Amino acid sequence: MIGRFEYARPKSVEDAVSLLRERGGDAAVYAGGTDLLVEIRNGHRAPALLVDVKGIDELRRLEIGETELRIGAATPLNAVAESRAVRHRLVALADAALSIGTYQIRGRATLAGNVCNASPAADTAPVLLVAGAELIVAGPAGRRSVPVQELFTGVKRTSLSAEDIVVEVRIPAAEGALETAFLKQQRIRGHDLAVVNVAGSVDVDTRRMAVAVGSCAPTPVLLDPVDTRGQSPAEISERLITLAEKATSPISDVRASASYRRAILPVLLRRLCDRLAAEGAVA
Amino acid sequence: MHPISFTVNGERQELCVPSSMTLLELIRDALHLTGTKEGCSIGECGACTVLLDGTPVTSCLVLAVEADGCELTTIEGEAHGGELSSLQQAFIEAGAVQCGFCTPGMILSARALLSRTDDPGEDEILEAIAGNLCRCTGYEAILEAVRIAARRRRPGEAGDA
Ligand SMILES: Cc1cc2nc3c(=O)[nH]c(=O)nc-3n(C[C@H](O)[C@H](O)[C@H](O)COP(=O)(O)OP(=O)(O)OC[C@H]3O[C@@H](n4cnc5c(N)ncnc54)[C@H](O)[C@@H]3O)c2cc1C
Numbered sequence: 310m311i312g313r314f315e316y317a318r319p320k321s322v323e324d325a326v327s328l329l330r331e332r333g334g335d336a337a338v339y340a341g342g343t344d345l346l347v348e349i350r351n352g353h354r355a356p357a358l359l360v361d362v363k364g365i366d367e368l369r370r371l372e373i374g375e376t377e378l379r380i381g382a383a384t385p386l387n388a389v390a391e392s393r394a395v396r397h398r399l400v401a402l403a404d405a406a407l408s409i410g411t412y413q414i415r416g417r418a419t420l421a422g423n424v425c426n427a428s429p430a431a432d433t434a435p436v437l438l439v440a441g442a443e444l445i446v447a448g449p450a451g452r453r454s455v456p457v458q459e460l461f462t463g464v465k466r467t468s469l470s471a472e473d474i475v476v477e478v479r480i481p482a483a484e485g486a487l488e489t490a491f492l493k494q495q496r497i498r499g500h501d502l503a504v505v506n507v508a509g510s511v512d513v514d515t516r517r518m519a520v521a522v523g524s525c526a527p528t529p530v531l532l533d534p535v536d537t538r539g540q541s542p543a544e545i546s547e548r549l550i551t552l553a554e555k556a557t558s559p560i561s562d563v564r565a566s567a568s569y570r571r572a573i574l575p576v577l578l579r580r581l582c583d584r585l586a587a588e589g590a591v592a
Numbered sequence: 593m594h595p596i597s598f599t600v601n602g603e604r605q606e607l608c609v610p611s612s613m614t615l616l617e618l619i620r621d622a623l624h625l626t627g628t629k630e631g632c633s634i635g636e637c638g639a640c641t642v643l644l645d646g647t648p649v650t651s652c653l654v655l656a657v658e659a660d661g662c663e664l665t666t667i668e669g670e671a672h673g674g675e676l677s678s679l680q681q682a683f684i685e686a687g688a689v690q691c692g693f694c695t696p697g698m699i700l701s702a703r704a705l706l707s708r709t710d711d712p713g714e715d716e717i718l719e720a721i722a723g724n725l726c727r728c729t730g731y732e733a734i735l736e737a738v739r740i741a742a743r744r745r746r747p748g749e750a751g752d753a
Contacts, residue, residue, distance in 0.1 A: 316594065316611035316657050346614075346653050347634045359611070361658070411723025412701065414635055416647045417654070499722050500636075 312349040314356055318364040322447045325474055328360050330449050334471040336360055340383055341417035343410065344426040360474075368476060373398065378480040382421035387412065389420055399480060401436045401489035401508050408432050408493050411500050421475040424460060427467045427528070428502075434461070434529035435508035435521035436491055442480045448473040461528035485514025488590035492577050496564060504565040505573050509581045511537065511590035518591065520549055520581065525557035525570055532556055537591045545591055546582040550575045596660035600625070601669030609656040615649070616640045618656035619666055627667035627696045631725075638724035641697035642666050648704040650723070667696035670703070679703060679741040686737035690728030698724045702738045710745040712738070 316339075319325040329336050337356035339345055340363065348354040362368055368383035373394040380389060389395055390406040409415055409423065409432050421444070423433045437457040444455045449472050457478075460467050469475070489510045495501040506523040516537045523529040532552040537545050559570035585591050593608040600623060609618060619628045619642065631639035633652045640651040643665035644658075670677045676684075679699055689695050698721060705712055705720035712720070717738050726734060743749055 310610065310612045310617065311614060312612050314612050316655060318657075342653055342655070343635060346655075350633065359655075363658075410635070411638065412704075412720055413638060413641055413648045413650045413723045414653075416649055 311346060312352075312355055314349070315358045316361065317358060318361040320364055320366075322365055322367060322474060322476055325360050325362055325365065326447055326449060326472060328358070329472045329474070332358050336471070338362055338425070338474055340419040340422040340425075341385065341414075343414050343418040344422060344428075362474060370477075371395075376482050378482075380420050380478045380480075382475045382477055383419060386415040386418045386420060386423070390415060398482070399436070399440060399487065399489055401491035401510070402433065402440070402480070404491045405432045405436045405493075405506075405508065408491070408503075409500075414500075420478050424457060424478070425467060425469065425475060427461055427463075427465050429464060429526060429528060430502045430506065430524040431529060432491075432493060432503060432506055432523070435506055435523045436489065437478065437480070438521035438529060438531040439489065439508045439510040439519040440480050440487065441483075441519075442478055444478055445476045446473050447476050452476065454479075458531055464527045483510075483512045483514075485512050487512055488585055488588045490581055490584040490588075492581055492584070494573050494577060502564060505559075505570055505577055507574075507577045507581050509585055511585055513590055516591070518545065518585070520553075520578070522553055522557055522574065524564075525553075525559045525574060527558075530556045540591070542582040542586040542591055546575075546579045549578045549582070553578060594657045594660070596657055598659040598662050598664055600664045601666060602663075611655070611657060613656040614652055615642070615644075615654040615656050615659055615664075616651035618659065619651060619664075622656075625666050625668050629693055629696060631693070636725070637694075638697045638701065639694055641700050641724060643700055643704060646704065646707060648701050648723075665700070665703075667699060670699060677703075678744050679706070679737075682737040682740040682744070683734070686733045686740060688729060688733040688737040690726075694724055694726040694728075698726065698734060702741065705738070706742055706745060710742055712742055 336358040339359035339361045363383045368381040370381040372379040386406045396403040442457045491508045493506040494504045503524045509520045511518045518535045518537045521531045559567045561567045597606045629639040631637035635650045635653045642651045
C-alpha cells in the first residue's frame with residue numbers, strides 16, 4: 310500500500326473539477342502518476358483523494374490542426390514522442406518527450422503532468438516555453454488559457470489553484486516555419502534527469518530566436534528573445550550565454566555541482582546554435 | 593474498496609481492492625503470481641514490468657484499481673501448456689539469464705517490442721529495454737536473445753543465430 314487515499318475516476322472535466330472543489334486542497338489530480346505516486350511513497354505528499362483524469366475522453370486526444378497542435382492532458386508521452394506530425398512540426402518536443410524516463414514511464418507519463426509537476430528539470434518545459442505554448446485550464450469559474458510562461462512560480466510550484474485541471478496543451482503554429490532543437494546533458498546515456506537542458510526555436514520568417522534553459526534556476530527560464538538577422542552563430546551564442554548567465558542561478562545537488570552547471574550551460578547553448586544553424590535557421 | 597474485473601493471462605478475475613494498493617501488490621500478494629519482481633518501487637529498475645492492455649508498465653507505479661476492464665499479462669502468461677515461448681527459449685539459448693531477477697520484466701518489455709515490430713533496429717531494442725536494469729549480464733546476451741526471437745517471428749527466415 311502506498312499511503313492512504315481514496316480514488317475517483319470521473320468521466321468529465323466538470324465532474325473532476327467538482328470533486329477537486331469539494332475536497333479543497335486535499336485532493337490531487339492523478340494523470341500518469343509517475344511523479345505523484347513516487348512523492349506519496351516517499352512521504353512528501355499525502356493527498357486524501359486522487360482524481361484520475363485518464364477516464365475523460367476529451368483529455369486523450371492529440372490533434373494536429375492548421376493553426377495549432379493540441380495535446381490532451383491524459384495523452385501519454387510515448388504518443389507525443391512517436392507522432393510523426395509532432396516530429397515534423399516541433400522536433401524539439403518529440404526529442405524532449407523521448408528523452409524522458411523509459412518506455413514504461415512514457416507509456417503512463419503525460420505532457421501536462423510534466424509541466425504541472427513544475428520540476429526545474431522538466432524536459433518538456435523549455436520546449437513549451439520557446440514554442441509559446443499555452444495550457445487550457447478548467448476551474449470552478451470555467452475555462453481559461455494560461456501561457457506556459459506564466460505557469461512556473463517556484464520549485465514544484467505553479468500559478469494553478471488546487472481546483473484547476475489542465476485540459477490540454479496548445480501550441481500555436483508560428484508565422485513562418487519554426488525550427489526547433491532540444492539538448493539535454495545527463496550523467497549517463499540511459500534514463501536520467503537533466504543536469505542542464507536547453508531548447509531553442511527560430512521563426513524562419515522573422516529570424517527571431519527564443520531560448521529556454523532548465524535545471525539552472527528554481528524554474529525553467531525563458532531568455533529574452535534574440536534578433537538573429539545579420540548575426541553569425543558564434544555571435545548569437547555569445548549573446549545567449551550573457552543572457553543565460555544573468556537569468557540563472559545554478560545550485561549543487563545530487564546530479565551536479567553549481568560550477569559544473571555553469572560550465573556546461575555555455576557549451577549547450579553553443580551546440581544549440583550550431584544545431585539550428587545546421588538546419589539553416591540562423592545565419 | 594473498489595470492485596474490479598479484469599483478465600490475467602486470459603483468465604477472468606473479479607475482486608475488491610483498496611484505493612492505495614499498487615498493481616504490483618495485487619499481482620504478487622492477491623493473485624500470488626510471484627514471477628513479477630519488486631525492485632526499486634519507484635519506476636526506475638523495471639523488474640515489476642507487466643503488460644496492461646499490451647502496454648508495458650512498471651506495476652509499482654500503477655494502482656490496482658486501474659486494472660479494471662483491462663487485460664493484464666504477467667510473465668506467467670508467456671509459456672503455454674508447459675511450453676516456453678520462443679522469446680523465453682531465445683533467452684536460454686543466448687545465455688541471457690543469470691540471477692534472473694530482471695528476466696520477467698525484460699521478457700515482457702521485449703514481448704511488447706516484438707508486438708510493435710518483428711524487425712526492430714538496434715536502437716529500438718535498446719530503447720525498449722532501457723527501462724529494465726540488469727546487473728549481471730552486461731546486456732549483450734539479452735540483446736542477442738531479442739534479435740533471435742525477432743528473427744524467428746519473421747516469415748521465411750530461419751531463426752538460428
Ligand atoms: C523512472 C522515472 C524517470 C523519469 N525521468 C524523467 C526525465 O527524464 N525527465 C523529466 O522531465 N521527468 C522525468 N520523470 C518525472 C515524470 O515522469 C514526468 O514529470 C511526467 O511527465 C509526469 O507526468 P504524469 O502524468 O506521470 O504526472 P503525475 O505524477 O500524474 O502528476 C504530476 C503533478 O502534476 C499534477 N497534474 C498532472 N496532470 C494534471 C492536470 N491535467 N491538471 C492539473 N494538474 C495535473 C499532479 O497533481 C501532480 O502534482 C521521471 C519519473 C520516473 C519515475
